[in-house]
Amino acid sequence: MKTTKTASPEDFAHITEWVFDLDNTLYPHHTNLFSQIDVKMTEYVSNILQLPKDEARALQKKYYLEYGTTLRGLMANYQVSADEFLNYVHDIDYSWLDPNPALGEAIKALPGRKLIFTNGDTKHAENTARQLGILDHFDEIFDVVAANLVPKPARETYDKFKALHRVDTQKAAMFEDLARNLEVPKEMGMKTILIVPNNFEPTFSEHWEHDGATDYVDYSTDDLTQFLTAITR
Known part of the structure; x- marks a missing residue:
């Protein structure tokens, strides 16, 4: 290394x-644990903004690049609940980790x-x-x-x-x-x-x-x- x-x-x-x-x-x-969070973020954006998954994912990544996190972008442009977002995207299977x-x-x-x-x-x-x-x-x-x-x-x-x-x-x-x-x-x-x-x-x-x-x-x-x-x- x-x-x-x-x-x-x-x-x-x-x-x-x-x-x-x-x-x-x-x-x-x-381990790819974060991939679960990534999928959940796309789902959240799709659900709350009523967007097709591909458009939601593009917006998710756009906000990540512009604001540092998808959440920050959503809060700047839409009235979203930070607690709701964080609870949703972190509802994942931690058993992936040994x-x-x-x-x-x-x-x-x-x-x-x-x-x-x-x-x-x-x-x-x-x-x-x-x-x-x-x-x-x-x-x-x-x-x-x-x-x-x-x-x-x-x-x-x-x-x-x-x-x-x-x-x-x-x-x-x-x-x-x-x-x-x-x-x-x-x-x-x-x-x-x-x-x-x-x-x-x-x-x-x-x-x-x-x-x-x-x-x-x-x-x-x-x-x-x-x-x-x-x-x-």
């Missing part, structure tokens, strides 16, 4: 704040606080982490509701996260599967780690490396458990 540079325990000796994205970060991308005791042990071994920072809601984060068997290792969850429904990568959301949880960003590391969501953390002084799909493909590598992502990605890995184990060894 290629990394932007080799991670060592010394590089992370000062870290006491461990911040993790949720979807496609705490579980492998190939418990990951090795990841749990790796997170438990990290010195300091562990936090989940997600564009989903707390219930989804808890259900996901519980299914993985790692929920008890986290101290706090900062969700999109706590962010006033303003998703990453908006700077104001990171500022709110930092203030609410009193995070010392100079002693923090953030793990994310989307490179664009690491730009602000890097500017705030955090160590940044990009979680990429297993068997990292060159085409994917070229995509995030050539859009300037290397300016704010310190490390990349396709094995979170292995990475955490290596820096705490």
Whole structure:
């Protein structure tokens, strides 16, 4: 697995704040759990706006690109209930995820606080982490509701996260599967780690490396458990 540079325990000796994205970060991308949410979002848009599925999906993706989340786009253009939307799209089968005791042990071994920072809601984060068997290792969850429904990568959301949880960003590391969501953390002084799909493909590598992502990605890995184990060894 290629990394932007080799991670060592010394590089992370000062870290006491461990911040993790949720979807496609705490579980492998190939698990494809988020595909269920994706389908549910299309259904929701189709139902509430009375659109054919293909038009609903196109609008869903348009809003995601323009607003950061489909929900934010729907709220900006239609009077939708955030609670209703979040409950609907997160009504999924979590058994797709296999418990990951090795990841749990790796997170438990990290010195300091562990936090989940997600564009989903707390219930989804808890259900996901519980299914993985790692929920008890986290101290706090900062969700999109706590962010006033303003998703990453908006700077104001990171500022709110930092203030609410009193995070010392100079002693923090953030793990994310989307490179664009690491730009602000890097500017705030955090160590940044990009979680990429297993068997990292060159085409994917070229995509995030050539859009300037290397300016704010310190490390990349396709094995979170292995990475955490290596820096705490």
